[in-house]
Amino acid sequence: MxxxxxxxxxxxxxxxxxxxxPGWPDPHPDADREIDPAExxxxxxxxxxxxxxxxxxxxxxxxxxxxxxxxxxxxxxxxxxxxxxxxxxxxxxxxxxxxxxxxxxxxxxxxxxxxxxxxxxxxxxxxxxxxxxxxxxxxxxxxxxxxxxxxxxxxxxxxxxxxxxxxxxLDVITGAFTHVDTPHGAVQGGRGGWQAEGGAGNLDVEQLLEQARTGRCPHPAVHGTRWW
Structure with missing residues (x-):
């Protein structure tokens, strides 16, 4: 698999x-076009x-x-x-x-x-x-x-x-998803990088995520293995 x-x-x-x-195309393909405020x-x-x-x-x-x-x-x-x-x-x-x-x-x-x-x-x-x-x-x-x-x-x-x-x-089923609750806010990581709320972004996020993935995180964490 x-x-x-x-x-x-x-x-x-x-x-x-x-x-x-059915799907539909981007209705705003021209990035420089001014969008109607009514939209x-x-x-x-x-x-x-x-x-x-x-x-x-x-x-x-x-x-x-x-x-x-x-x-x-x-x-x-x-x-x-x-x-x-x-x-x-x-x-x-x-x-x-x-x-x-x-x-x-x-x-x-x-x-x-x-x-x-x-x-x-x-x-x-x-x-x-x-x-x-x-x-x-x-x-x-x-x-x-x-x-x-x-x-x-x-x-x-x-x-x-x-x-x-x-x-x-895919973040979940590949085992990439990681969530950490810190006193400053939550941090989440996945295959494409990470995001943080509040003051958590000022922490060493990469270290926190690695600790969570290896079971060494000092904060409550959510992480799992891949599905196969």
Whole structure:
């Protein structure tokens, strides 16, 4: 098993789950073009973001068919308890979302020491399934939510959105995802680098992440092995 095999399985699953949710190009290809201020307060087609829920379904199908994880449905009344509570919610990465989920699934990997992946589908602008939030661990800390903003001004096309979702999932299943809670804020690392909230960015972040990955971190940490 390797990342290429997983991506191949994902694309095969997405050909089915995404058949009714086409992608779209970047509506602002000219970086120097002035954006209409009205675009910041509107989303003319919120339904197109359902492609994200379709991608999430493809991930669940692919990882299940590859026998890397078992998919567990979580009742809406129990979804809040699936997230870790009690930390700063004002910066990213925060611990838990504040939306009401439409459906939530936990992917529990078979490999010992691997982190569960939480997939939470919700909505905006009157829809219930055009946004996705991902978490890691049990209870889960927040990985990412897409779209971060659904306004027309922030729309960069579907390709970047799908890449963001895919990268977050791959961080977990490859064992790259690492989360550390410090007294100054949270730090998260993955395949593409790290991010920090509050004053945590002034710490030796690389050292903290390495300590977390080797079980030597002095602070609460979330890290796991790869899924295969």
């Amino acid at each position: 390797d990342e290429d095999s997983i991506r191949t399985a994902l694309q095969a699953a997405f050909a089915v789950t995404g058949a009714g949710t 910041y307060s509107r989303c003319l087609d919120p339904g197109k973001y359902r492609i994200l829920a379709a991608r999430a379904r493809a991930w669940m199908q692919a990882l299940s068919e590859l026998d890397l994880a078992e998919v567990e449905a979580i009742e809406p009344t129990e979804a809040a308890s699936a997230w870790r509570q009690g930390a700063s919610q004002t910066h990213s990465p925060a611990h838990s979302p504040t939306h009401a989920p439409t459906r939530t699934h936990r992917l529990r990997p078979h490999h010992p020491g691997a982190l569960p992946l939480l997939i939470d589908v919700h909505g905006f602008d009157g829809l219930k399934d055009n946004a996705v939030t991902l978490g890691a661990g049990e209870p889960a800390v927040l990985l990412t939510h897409v779209p971060v903003c659904g306004c027309d001004a922030c729309d960069d096309g579907s390709t970047l959105l799908l890449e963001e979702l895919d990268d977050a999932v």
